[in-house]
Amino acid sequence: GAVVSQHPSWVICKSGTSVKIECRSLDFQATTMFWYRQFPKQSLMLMATSNEGSKATYEQGVEKDKFLINHASLTLSTLTVTSAHPEDSSFYICSARDWELGGDNSPLHFGNGTRLTVT
Amino acid sequence: GNSVTQMEGPVTLSEEAFLTINCTYTATGYPSLFWYVQYPGEGLQLLLKATKADDKGSNKGFEATYRKETTSFHLEKGSVQVSDSAVYFCALVSGGYNKLIFGAGTRLAVHP
Numbered sequence: 001g002a003v004v005s006q007h008p009s010w011v012i013c014k015s016g017t018s019v020k021i022e023c024r025s026l027d028f029q030a031t032t033m034f035w036y037r038q039f040p041k042q043s044l045m046l047m048a049t050s051n052e053g054s055k056a057t058y059e060q061g062v063e064k065d066k067f068l069i070n071h072a073s074l075t076l077s078t079l080t081v082t083s084a085h086p087e088d089s090s091f092y093i094c095s096a097r098d099w100e101l102g103g104d105n106s107p108l109h110f111g112n113g114t115r116l117t118v119t
Numbered sequence: 120g121n122s123v124t125q126m127e128g129p130v131t132l133s134e135e136a137f138l139t140i141n142c143t144y145t146a147t148g149y150p151s152l153f154w155y156v157q158y159p160g161e162g163l164q165l166l167l168k169a170t171k172a173d174d175k176g177s178n179k180g181f182e183a184t185y186r187k188e189t190t191s192f193h194l195e196k197g198s199v200q201v202s203d204s205a206v207y208f209c210a211l212v213s214g215g216y217n218k219l220i221f222g223a224g225t226r227l228a229v230h231p
């Protein structure tokens with residue numbers, strides 16, 4: 001079945017540095033990917049919709065200059081947390097849809113997430 | 120806007136007990152509804168879905184019925200197992216690109 005690979009699975013960085021998280025669709029093309037953030041014991045909050053070849057669409061309250069999203073190919077989207085601070089520590093999850101299996105109604109496949117800890 | 124409300128957890132049950140996790144939604148129109156499950160240390164997996172009113176989604180002994188009149192999609196299982204211990208998320212599809220909006224998640228712990 002469709003697999004979404006997220007890398008790294010965990011990362012620890014120092015405050016003020018930037019961290020890049022990759023999300024790859026391994027056996028399908030994903031024109032659209034979604035980035036979520038999950039706080040401890042809380043739900044997944046949608047951060048942005050990543051579109052191949054165009055700018056990402058950010059949800060209200062998400063800083064686009066803080067969370068840079070690039071979707072340069074049909075199988076790769078990246079999320080870069082710039083100038084990270086301890087409050088950015090969280091679990092980031094990407095998801096992708098195999099559009100050829102049913103367009104916008106096809107099921108979403110999720111990566112296993114990236115645990116970011118900013119010290 | 121569109122939103123999903125789930126019962127707060129954690130829910131603690133003994134093996135073979137009956138499970139209900141409540142989920143209600145607010146949405147314009149009639150969105151597709153989903154239950155996702157997140158096992159410890161793993162990513163989210165689709166458990167079941169329903170795309171229109173009165174549809175019943177089912178998988179692995181879990182069931183949920185799309186109730187338009189009560190805007191609900193409660194998850195049920197007749198006899199839970201220890202292996203069902205996980206976090207369960209109710210979700211609906213919303214807006215352009217059919218993005219998923221999640222509820223807060225309900226942690227289920229099943230004891231032998």
